[in-house]
């Protein structure tokens with residue numbers, strides 16, 4: 428798969444070596460205690476930031492989720508649903524403002540951890556570069572990501588509350604941004620970092636085991652998670668995004684960020700020592 432060079436890549440002393448691109452999404456479940464409101468896992472964040480800062484084989488585009496900083500408010504104010512549900516229009520707008528502010532607190536913690544680890548993060552908030560229609564992505568401008576890469580930065584974006592043509596505002600998951608980036612940047616892999624070692628075999632009784640290869644059949648067998656505090660579809664939504672990435676000709680893996688070095692391993696060699704992978708399909 429040919430790599431797309433960032434538009435306007437710098438030349439001369441600022442030329443950035445043309446390494447392959449890897450998109451990494453740090454899930455809200457690993458950065459925060461998702462069922463509790465606004466609880467960061469600072470040690471996990473610091474270690475993952477170090478693993479990102481130490482990568483020498485790839486240019487990294489980093490995404491992160493919202494976890495306990497976004498989902499409780501998104502669910503409470505119904506931001507993934509049409510208006511006219513539980514919240515009044517003014518409550519919904521106020522809720523969107525609150526969730527937007529909270530996810531930015533997490534974003535700042537991620538940026539700080541990356542700077543402390545010696546990386547060069549560059550914030551690209553999609554609320555100002557994307558628009559949705561009835562909760563689905565309608566337009567996204569990824570040029571700011573290209574420009575940050577061309578400047579030698581690690582672009583960092585995140586799941587966010589974004590403008591919605593019909594609902595006023597709605598939730599855009601970083602998983603959806605990852606699918607768009609797979610199409611646009613043609614990375615050699617997309618790695619989803621989570622709090623589980625992979626996707627557990629659907630319906631496996633007794634000892635659960637991780638499914639190594641994520642096929643359409645595995646996706647179909649996954650039941651929607653009941654009662655999960657998640658505005659963006661939980662593990663089933665994640666596997667759907669990974670299958671979509673594989674159909675675009677890019678490998679997509681799900682690994683645990685709680686095990687030391689798993690992210691580094693996922694970015695090394697063929698990267699598939701840990702976790703569950705949706706294998707790149709040849710694209711026409």
Ligand code: IPE
Nearest residue numbers: 455492493494497586600601
């Ligand atoms: C969710 O984004 C965004 C908000 C709820 C504001 P993600 O879907 O990427 O977040 P996680 O990884 O599930 O927490």
